[in-house]
Amino acid sequence: xxxxxxxxxxxxxxxxxxxxxxxxxxxxxxxxxxxxxxxxxxxxxxxxxxxxxxxxxxxxxxxxxxxxxxxxxxxxxxxxxxxxxxxxxxxxxxxxxxxxxxxxxxxxxxxxxxxxxxxxxxxxxxxxxxxxxxxxxxxxxxxxxxxxxxxxxxxxxxxxxxxxxxxxxxxxxxxxxxxxxxxxxxxxxxxxxxxxxxxxxxxxxxxxxxxxxxxxxxxxxxxxxxxxxxxxxxxxxxxxxxxxxxxxxxxxxxxxxxxxxxxxxxxxxxxxxxxxxxxxxxxxxxxxxxxxxxxxxxxxxxxxxxxxxxxxxxxxxxxxxxxxxxxxxxxxxxxx
Amino acid sequence: xxxxxxxxxxxxxxxxxxxxxxxxxxxxxxxxxxxxxxxxxxxxxxxxxxxxxxxxxxxxxxxxxxxxxxxxxxxxxxxxxxxxxxxxxxxxxxxxxxxxxxxxxxxxxxxxxxxxxxxxxxxxxxxxxxxxxxxxxxxxxxxxxxxxxxxxxxxxxxxxxxxxxxxxxxxxxxxxxxxxxxxxxxxxxxxxxxxxxxxxxxxxxxxxxxxxxxxxxxxxxxxxxxxxxxxxxxxxxxxxxxxxxxxxxxxxxxxxxxxxxxxxxxxxxxxxx
Numbered sequence: 001x002x003x004x005x006x007x008x009x010x011x012x013x014x015x016x017x018x019x020x021x022x023x024x025x026x027x028x029x030x031x032x033x034x035x036x037x038x039x040x041x042x043x044x045x046x047x048x049x050x051x052x053x054x055x056x057x058x059x060x061x062x063x064x065x066x067x068x069x070x071x072x073x074x075x076x077x078x079x080x081x082x083x084x085x086x087x088x089x090x091x092x093x094x095x096x097x098x099x100x101x102x103x104x105x106x107x108x109x110x111x112x113x114x115x116x117x118x119x120x121x122x123x124x125x126x127x128x129x130x131x132x133x134x135x136x137x138x139x140x141x142x143x144x145x146x147x148x149x150x151x152x153x154x155x156x157x158x159x160x161x162x163x164x165x166x167x168x169x170x171x172x173x174x175x176x177x178x179x180x181x182x183x184x185x186x187x188x189x190x191x192x193x194x195x196x197x198x199x200x201x202x203x204x205x206x207x208x209x210x211x212x213x214x215x216x217x218x219x220x221x222x223x224x225x226x227x228x229x230x231x232x233x234x235x236x237x238x239x240x241x242x243x244x245x246x247x248x249x250x251x252x253x254x255x256x257x258x259x260x261x262x263x264x265x266x267x268x269x270x271x272x273x274x275x276x277x278x279x280x281x282x283x284x285x286x287x288x289x290x291x292x293x294x295x296x297x298x299x300x301x302x303x304x305x306x307x308x309x310x311x312x313x314x315x316x317x318x319x320x321x322x323x324x325x326x327x328x329x330x331x332x333x334x335x336x
Numbered sequence: 337x338x339x340x341x342x343x344x345x346x347x348x349x350x351x352x353x354x355x356x357x358x359x360x361x362x363x364x365x366x367x368x369x370x371x372x373x374x375x376x377x378x379x380x381x382x383x384x385x386x387x388x389x390x391x392x393x394x395x396x397x398x399x400x401x402x403x404x405x406x407x408x409x410x411x412x413x414x415x416x417x418x419x420x421x422x423x424x425x426x427x428x429x430x431x432x433x434x435x436x437x438x439x440x441x442x443x444x445x446x447x448x449x450x451x452x453x454x455x456x457x458x459x460x461x462x463x464x465x466x467x468x469x470x471x472x473x474x475x476x477x478x479x480x481x482x483x484x485x486x487x488x489x490x491x492x493x494x495x496x497x498x499x500x501x502x503x504x505x506x507x508x509x510x511x512x513x514x515x516x517x518x519x520x521x522x523x524x525x526x527x528x529x530x531x532x533x534x535x536x537x538x539x540x541x542x543x544x545x546x547x548x549x550x551x552x553x554x555x556x557x558x559x560x561x562x563x564x565x566x567x568x569x570x571x572x573x574x575x576x577x578x579x580x581x582x583x584x585x586x587x588x589x590x591x592x593x594x595x596x597x598x599x600x601x602x603x604x605x606x607x608x609x
Contacts, residue, residue: 067573069572069573069574069575070572070573072575073572073573073575076575094575098575150556150570152570152573152574153566153569153570153573191473191555191557192473192555192556192557193555193556193557193558194551194552194556195551195556195566195569199551199552202448202552203451206452207451207452207455207457207458207472208455208457209455209456209457323574324574325388325574325576325579330390330558333390333557333558333559334389334390334558334559
């Protein structure tokens with residue numbers, strides 16, 4: 001009897017000790033539209049990784065996807081996100097400014113300005129490239145119609161716009177008037193401005209509108225991968241584009257409240273590991289890691305890439321100059 | 337010696353209190369919050385936002401397309417109600433049930449389906465394109481989407497009134513020598529008009545605020561096919577909450593004035609003196 005009691009006590013203490021160490025974590029990753037597949041893969045990888053050092057824990061990761069700006073707004077308005085992984089730094093800056101749940105210097109907390117993977121803007125054209133489109137200059141030829149979302153409602157499309165503007169600047173020898181002229185001509189060739197990247201893809205792929213879709217490289221690859229996509233479309237890489245840098249950050253105030261600061265930070269850090277970088281590359285995002293990048297060299301052609309910080313002075317100056325009311329984009333449509 | 341007639345639902349205080357609390361929570365407080373948000377702007381700022389050329393173009397487009405859609409449904413909807421009430425034919429019950437489908441379908445699904453059909457390469461759009469008519473990505477396409485989502489309003493408001501008009505009244509008029517056009521003008525129109533106006537107003541109001549179904553078919557070109565609710569989304573995407581609420585308040589005021597006018601018109605029709 002005493003032995004049985006002893007055994008029970010031992011069992012109870014083991015259970016107790018176990019429960020004191022093991023924790024239940026639920027993370028909410030608020031992301032933008034085309035990262036769905038990426039984070040599905042990455043979440044599985046991260047849970048395995050975390051369990052290696054914390055075998056007793058249970059980890060559940062929820063994902064939320066939508067337009068980058070809309071997602072940013074939901075976090076400002078109180079969505080309990082532990083981490084945000086959005087399309088552009090400007091949206092996380094706004095969370096820091098208006099929501100105050102992320103510190104202003106969030107971009108210094110992780111390597112590479114908190115952007116673990118990158119992409120760029122390429123052209124998706126109809127199979128065989130019937131309009132002979134090779135570079136940005138071909139987009140403003142007669143009879144070419146271009147599909148791109150409205151940069152005012154789509155964070156992703158702001159990269160498209162800046163890539164085009166960058167080409168205008170380069171081809172005009174750095175003259176802003178020439179760049180404005182190019183961009184106005186380009187948008188005369190845009191028959192539909194969808195509100196988000198998904199809408200534009202539907203317009204181009206399903207509704208058969210336009211000759212060229214300006215797309216993120218990862219989205220263009222996805223369109224080819226989807227059933228029959230490779231028989232219908234080709235990717236054209238222009239001479240010059242922009243390095244699209246989708247950033248990540250821990251929503252510190254929320255994570256503190258949920259007791260998830262440690263795991264949320266680790267969740268983002270692990271994106272920079274070899275495993276995380278592999279998953280990014282497999283989902284057609286360009287990895288930051290040099291070794292992984294070398295391995296996927298064939299998939300990602302090298303091209304001349306502008307950056308938001310060096311060529312446009314960062315989002316803090318690009319956003320008001322190009323996209324706020326009365327900015328360069330509005331001037332295309334509203335007679336001055 | 338006043339005698340109070342006891343009402344069916346007892347307690348005027350209780351029912352009025354309940355009504356006020358309910359209306360406040362569901363309607364008044366959210367709307368008031370919007371006005372308070374917009375009041376962060378000075379009068380001049382507010383005026384500049386709501387009179388910007390792009391906002392005015394969107395205003396004309398939103399109210400114009402909603403008006404045309406409501407007119408189209410006013411005519412076709414009355415016809416549908418007429419057919420459903422006055423005739424019996426196989427499949428009538430099914431058609432009757434189908435009228436409400438535009439309400440049940442998520443508007444985004446309706447928008448995507450209509451766009452796929454009416455683009456210049458779509459199933460229907462290609463024939464229109466052969467005739468040189470563009471439907472999707474024009475105000476015409478927007479009107480089409482609004483006509484679809486507001487279809488049930490006029491049908492459902494006119495239908496029961498039409499069913500209540502006894503055939504005998506028309507027969508009596510005919511016996512007294514009224515020509516069919518006179519029966520229509522003096523018997524049917526006065527009876528139906530108040531209900532018709534209600535349906536028209538509902539369809540119109542819904543059309544002005546509609547977002548989901550329109551956004552795919554509109555093309556969203558600034559100054560041309562950009563609707564007001566989209567401009568609100570644009571402002572929100574710039575984190576310009578005050579600017580977005582300014583346009584919201586403007587829409588609300590214009591809609592309220594129009595609905596009030598329709599209501600007054602209705603009152604006049606119902607009490608001709």
